[in-house]
Amino acid sequence: MKRLTIIFALLATLGLTAWKLSTNKEKVEKKVYQPDVNLKVGVTTSVAALRNLSQENEFLGSFTPNREIEIKPLAGGEVIQLPINEGQGVRAGQLIAKLDDEQIRFQIEALQVTLEGYQNDLKRYEVLVKGDAVPAVNLERTQLSIRGTQAQIKQLKKQLENTTVTAPFAGIVTSKLIEKGSVVSVGAPIATITDIAALKLVVNIPEKSINQFKVGQTIPIETQVYPNVYFNGKVNMVGVSGDASHNYPVEILVQNRSTNPLKAGMYGSIVNDNQLKAQSLSVPRQAIVGSTKKAQVYVVENGKAILKDVTIGVANNEYYEITQGIKAGDQVVVSGQINLQNGTPVVAQ
Structure with a gap:
């Protein structure tokens, strides 16, 4: 009897708990927002x-030289000729500096004498070997000596060429770093040549406008120094990597001209149509x-x-x-x- 009483009590407790949970769920669901699917x-x-x-967008940039290079010799020694001055125009291949080459010439002359002796020995050995008067090894050694001497002469002639320093392209001497009589080492800069026959206008274009520029596109350019004068520019490079502000470099090549000449460092601006239909x-x-x-x-x-x-x-x-x-x-x-x-x-x- 006692056991039945306990069982009924447990069942009653479980039923009461289930009823309580059901009631609480209904209350919670009423509080939860239920969106109206028909609400507009x-x-x-x-x-x-x-x-x-x-639309037109205006962008400002500055001109940089098309090419600029420091002239550095491939040989060392005393400068015996320096026929340039700052501001002077030079053409491609023109002499910039000449280094003392006397010692190299002496070495070449000595080797040429040695080579001549080997060549005479070769002729004699060729005759003697045919008559079995001398071993063939002497002929082979002489041939190797000739080849070795010829290689040394080629090397010295290359060094001789390196004592003559010439301009790699036409331009303006924008700096002269040494004087005649200076002793220079290999790779030491002696002058700077700048090519402004053409200039590059470099502008930074924001992300939203960068797609307006294509390589080969022709763009009119204005400058502050020549108001109302237009220069024809051609897009040479469109940057593929932007900076922290999401600006991309665009490089525009502009041919310089004798009338209204441009200089590196001047400001230029482009007015670009976005090319939409x-x-x-x-x-x-x-x-x-x-x-x-x-x-x-x-x-x-x-x-x-x-x-x-x-x-x-x-x-x-x-x-x-x-x-x-x-x-x-x-x-x-x-x-x-x-x-x-x-x-x-x-x-x-």
Whole structure:
């Protein structure tokens, strides 16, 4: 009897606990927010339409020489000729400096005498070997001595060439670092030559505009020193790595000219059209969700926000060109996307 009483008590306790839990669950569910699937979300929309997106951007940079090099000799010694001055123009191959080469010439002369002796010995040995008067090994040694001497002469002639220092290209002598009579070592700079027949205008372009530039593109250039005078520039390089501010270097080659000559260090500016078609299907920049590589937009269709993949082209400060994914006349959401999912009912405000 006592055992039955305990069992009934346990069953009653379990039933009471289950009832209590069920009651608490109902209370908690009433407190939890349950979204109304039929409730419409307020959004702001804009129409995808054909717009004139052409715009001009001005970028400022500075000119640098097309080529500039420090002249360094490949030989050492006393400078016996230095026919250059700072500011002087030089042509390619023109003499810059001449080093003392007397000792090298003496060595070449001595080796040539030695070579002549070996060649005479060779002729004698060739006759004697045929008559078995001397061993053939003497002939072989003489032939090797000739080859070794000829190699030494070639080496000294190369050293002799290195005592003559010439300009690798035409340009201006912008610095002369030694004087006639100086003793220089191999690789010591003696002068600097700068080529400004053409100059490079280097400008830093922000990320949003870098796609407007292509290698080979022709761009008009203005300068502060010659107002209202335009120079034709050609894009020579478009940087592939930006700095911390997301600016990319663009290098534009400009041919110098006798009228209105340019100098390295001058400022230049470019005015570049973004090269978009006059009329392009576009949407406001705010309509794009995701990244530019995987762009999407919400399009309002039958009162619902439908998420669509799009392909974007070039952009200006306000709009993105859309090349694929939507059509002209579509209503795209430009604000309120944070509250949307694909298929969410919406009302345009």
